[in-house]
Amino acid sequence: MNCVRCGSLLQEGDQVCKYCGEKGEEVNAAPEAVVKKIHVPSLVLAIVGLVFALLLPLVAYPCLIVGLVLAVKKRGTHKTMAALVMCIIGLIVAVVNSALGACMAVAELMYVFSASIL
Numbered sequence: 001m002n003c004v005r006c007g008s009l010l011q012e013g014d015q016v017c018k019y020c021g022e023k024g025e026e027v028n029a030a031p032e033a034v035v036k037k038i039h040v041p042s043l044v045l046a047i048v049g050l051v052f053a054l055l056l057p058l059v060a061y062p063c064l065i066v067g068l069v070l071a072v073k074k075r076g077t078h079k080t081m082a083a084l085v086m087c088i089i090g091l092i093v094a095v096v097n098s099a100l101g102a103c104m105a106v107a108e109l110m111y112v113f114s115a116s117i118l
């Protein structure tokens with residue numbers, strides 16, 4: 001893409017033209033669209049994953065892992081850092097929750113087993 005004022009070639013993500021300092025519409029429009037495409041999914045996945053980590057850990061894993069991968073790939077901004085931290089917290093919560101669930105299942109089995117013996 002080119003600068004609207006001087007026509008020089010611009011890098012994707014350049015807010016301002018390096019040569020003349022013009023803030024063209026073309027220059028501004030593209031980075032915003034890219035930002036929306038990249039950051040919202042990882043943040044949404046992180047939030048959805050966190051909710052499911054508390055309710056259904058098995059559903060949370062794919063959301064959190066995809067969110068984490070997206071956030072790691074596009075790290076560098078506050079939103080992706082927030083998504084990254086939320087995914088890590090979500091994964092920890094999901095692991096603890098599924099471990100607790102497994103322990104409770106084992107405890108219940110043992111209770112049923114001991115009750116059937118007595």
Ligand SMILES: [Zn+2]
Pocket residue numbers: 003004005006007008017018019020021022
């Ligand atoms: Zn220019």
